Amino acid sequence: MNKLKIYIAAFAAILLASCSESFLDSEPITSLTDANFYKTKADADMALVGCYDGVQVIYANGVAFPVVSEVLSDNCFGGTGYVDSYNYQLLDESDISRSPGDVDLFNDTWKAYYKAIYRTNVLIQKMDQIEWDGDEAARNAVESEARFLRAYSYFDMVRLFERIPLLTEPSNDNIPQSDPAATYQVIAEDLQFAAANGAETVSPGRVNKWAAKAMLARVYLFYTGFYGTDLPGVTKAEVLQGLEDVIASGNYSLIEEFKNLWPAASTTVNEAGDDLVTTYAGKDNAETVFSVKYNITSDYNGNTDGNHWMVMYGLRTQSFSPYGQGWGAGTVLPALYNTYQETDARKTASIIAVAEEGLDFDNSDQREYTGYAIKKYTPMSYPDGHSIPEANGASNFMIGQFQDYVVMRYADVLLMAAELGSTNAQTYFDQVRERAGLGSIAVSEANILKERRLEFAFEGIRYWDLLRQGLDAAGDALAVNTRVLDGGAEMTKVISKQNFTETRGFQMIPQSQISLSDGVLIQNPGWNF
Numbered sequence: 001m002n003k004l005k006i007y008i009a010a011f012a013a014i015l016l017a018s019c020s021e022s023f024l025d026s027e028p029i030t031s032l033t034d035a036n037f038y039k040t041k042a043d044a045d046m047a048l049v050g051c052y053d054g055v056q057v058i059y060a061n062g063v064a065f066p067v068v069s070e071v072l073s074d075n076c077f078g079g080t081g082y083v084d085s086y087n088y089q090l091l092d093e094s095d096i097s098r099s100p101g102d103v104d105l106f107n108d109t110w111k112a113y114y115k116a117i118y119r120t121n122v123l124i125q126k127m128d129q130i131e132w133d134g135d136e137a138a139r140n141a142v143e144s145e146a147r148f149l150r151a152y153s154y155f156d157m158v159r160l161f162e163r164i165p166l167l168t169e170p171s172n173d174n175i176p177q178s179d180p181a182a183t184y185q186v187i188a189e190d191l192q193f194a195a196a197n198g199a200e201t202v203s204p205g206r207v208n209k210w211a212a213k214a215m216l217a218r219v220y221l222f223y224t225g226f227y228g229t230d231l232p233g234v235t236k237a238e239v240l241q242g243l244e245d246v247i248a249s250g251n252y253s254l255i256e257e258f259k260n261l262w263p264a265a266s267t268t269v270n271e272a273g274d275d276l277v278t279t280y281a282g283k284d285n286a287e288t289v290f291s292v293k294y295n296i297t298s299d300y301n302g303n304t305d306g307n308h309w310m311v312m313y314g315l316r317t318q319s320f321s322p323y324g325q326g327w328g329a330g331t332v333l334p335a336l337y338n339t340y341q342e343t344d345a346r347k348t349a350s351i352i353a354v355a356e357e358g359l360d361f362d363n364s365d366q367r368e369y370t371g372y373a374i375k376k377y378t379p380m381s382y383p384d385g386h387s388i389p390e391a392n393g394a395s396n397f398m399i400g401q402f403q404d405y406v407v408m409r410y411a412d413v414l415l416m417a418a419e420l421g422s423t424n425a426q427t428y429f430d431q432v433r434e435r436a437g438l439g440s441i442a443v444s445e446a447n448i449l450k451e452r453r454l455e456f457a458f459e460g461i462r463y464w465d466l467l468r469q470g471l472d473a474a475g476d477a478l479a480v481n482t483r484v485l486d487g488g489a490e491m492t493k494v495i496s497k498q499n500f501t502e503t504r505g506f507q508m509i510p511q512s513q514i515s516l517s518d519g520v521l522i523q524n525p526g527w528n529f
Contacts, residue, residue, distance in 0.1 A: 062108030225468025
């Protein structure tokens with residue numbers, strides 16, 4: 001096995017530096033302006049780095065999409081500290097009265113998305129003024145990546161808020177929210193362009209045509225499931241063929257052992273008890289189709305390159321190597337832990353079972369304690385208690401985490417192709433189950449959805465899979481009336497189906513944005529303050 005130092009050294013090749021913001025500021029602080037920039041292929045590449053950086057930074061402040069997707073789901077409760085605000089309970093329970101002062105809970109998130117979208121819109125608008133020297137492939141690659149990143153940003157937003165202002169070019173106009181069908185049409189068109197024109201090669205940290213084909217399938221399944229109608233301009237046959245293309249490309253494969261996809265799951269303390277050993281497959285392994293990249297260099301001076309949200313999932317203020325400390329959000333429902341078969345390798349690779357692992361965890365400062373926590377995305381520490389990021393030069397464990405967010409894995413490609421009716425559906429389904437150590441069962445929509453929950457737990461997918469099954473079914477799955485521990489004392493945790501259905505599964509528009517729009521923006525149902 002490799003020393004964990006190998007894992008530390010396996011940073012992504014692309015470091016998305018925050019200095020890329022300079023040429024996109026409204027008041028330039030460098031010599032780069034619209035008048036002298038966007039001229040050469042090198043300018044285009046630099047601007048594209050800024051687009052990637054914009055997407056990377058989306059999750060750095062506010063409530064990050066990967067976290068909110070799990071808190072909203074039936075995988076996790078809100079958790080956090082016993083004396084913290086109740087903002088995560090507000091989300092979990094679809095109830096503004098749980099934390100009435102948090103009417104701007106998503107304000108930083110909202111602004112970050114539109115900053116990222118602005119960057120992509122600028123670059124797309126400038127494509128014709130760049131001198132490509134006859135290199136049409138280079139032009140198509142840049143535009144494909146920019147349009148993928150715009151589609152990715154809008155897909156997050158439209159799932160969170162449904163009706164959002166739709167901007168496809170740089171603008172300061174105060175425009176009303178668009179019908180979701182219009183937003184989804186732009187997303188689909190962007191992904192279709194990227195699928196047709198994107199690079200075929202796989203480069204760490206870069207979008208290619210295969211990622212676009214896979215993402216189009218995810219969009220298609222959500223839209224057709226939730227809205228019960230065709231995705232504008234996209235056919236089922238086109239989507240399925242795209243997935244078959246990804247599979248046939250030979251660029252991706254399942255990692256042999258599921259635990260090796262995840263740093264904490266694949267890492268143990270050595271026999272001497274003074275170091276860690278790991279079998280982690282590394283960033284950009286054969287199963288990664290698309291990920292949001294992070295590195296260790298975040299600081300409080302404008303560099304925002306680290307994974308700032310993963311600290312939320314760490315065990316509350318305590319470390320048990322290889323697990324590091326964090327803020328105790330996303331406590332895992334025992335029902336999910338018990339859904340896994342004992343022979344399912346994903347059970348212990350996905351979830352920290354406190355009692356079963358013999359951890360002497362003090363839950364007196366933990367809200368909604370269940371005895372289970374997220375393992376896939378958790379901070380890590382050395383046996384001496386030092387945070388791995390801090391020990392390797394990070395500013396601190398809160399902003400220095402560097403595990404990538406794997407948005408799309410090859411396993412998802414296989415299961416989506418099976419769900420969409422591939423002639424190889426049983427084979428694809430069996431491949432995922434066999435990797436988990438399970439035998440073959442009949443492929444069906446119901447069995448695929450069950451498998452998806454177990455395969456993709458804590459990867460920001462489950463809640464959206466629930467929504468696409470319909471509000472009634474989703475509400476039944478989310479409703480809870482159970483006992484948990486708050487600060488070590490028993491209390492009743494209730495999640496109401498009625499609260500959920502009143503919101504239709506969407507989140508509140510930040511009040512600051514409604515005020516800034518002079519009432520042009522309208523609050524979503526179920527979130528009246």
